[in-house]
Amino acid sequence: MSTILNDIDQRIGARIRTEREKRGWSLTDLAEKSGVSRAMVYKVERGESSPTATLLAKLSGAFNLSMSALLLLAEKHEERLVRAADQPVWVDPQSGYVRRHVSPTSDFPLDLVRVDLPAGAEIPMPAAAYSFLRQLIWLQEGELVFIEGGARHEMKPGDCLELGPPCDCVFKNESSQSCTYAVIVVRKD
Structure with missing residues (x-):
């Protein structure tokens, strides 16, 4: 469990970046659609900031995903x-x-x-x-x-x-x- 906790911020950030790029959005586009500052989106995508539940809900909503679905994509396991x-x-x-x-x-x-x-x-x-x-x-x-x-x-x-x-x-x-x-x-x- 500790390994999951240690790298989850990087995995969440990578998933957010993947979802943004998949839609062809810039950082500014995601910031505008989510109501989260561009600087914060950048920090989260790079794994430099641990996102709050409220921030994740805003970002996932912009992607038309639930917070649960966004985290599931970041946490992906196949068993x-x-x-x-x-x-x-x-x-x-x-x-x-x-x-x-x-x-x-x-x-x-x-x-x-x-x-x-x-x-x-x-x-x-x-x-x-x-x-x-x-x-x-x-x-x-x-x-x-x-x-x-x-x-x-x-x-x-x-x-x-x-x-x-x-x-x-x-x-x-x-x-x-x-x-x-x-x-x-x-x-x-």
């Missing part, structure tokens, strides 16, 4: 059985949010992601990150507040929420303990 020690892990440097991609990479149209959200953390996600997929949030431990547009969903362990139409959202842990939840992403291919 049908992915051992816990080999599951790609990414840590948001701003909030301490820990994302573990649990499911194997395949053409199966579902991704399973485990998230550990520290106490007091708040992760905003723009509507663009949700416009081309369906998601469920299944709370495993702790408490999670999910703000979906104007709706506030207070979740307890075992609760499962299907996300509605795309809108700006916020994952919030207002408690004094970390929470763990699964995000089930169904890709619309």
Whole structure:
């Protein structure tokens, strides 16, 4: 697992550059489409800056990809059985949010992601990150507040929420303990 953590910033940066170049976009084009500064896009692409969850959501939305799909492309592994020690892990440097991609990479149209959200953390996600997929949030431990547009969903362990139409959202842990939840992403291919 430590090897994955050590090179994930370079792999994410390389994937962002690949997606940008595949579309024939300049750094400026991606900056304008994502709302992320050109300088920050440059640093992320070179692996010189560890991107936050919010920044990745903006960049992936510009590509019409979910954050999960973008990270999956960066984390690519080919095994049908992915051992816990080999599951790609990414840590948001701003909030301490820990994302573990649990499911194997395949053409199966579902991704399973485990998230550990520290106490007091708040992760905003723009509507663009949700416009081309369906998601469920299944709370495993702790408490999670999910703000979906104007709706506030207070979740307890075992609760499962299907996300509605795309809108700006916020994952919030207002408690004094970390929470763990699964995000089930169904890709619309």
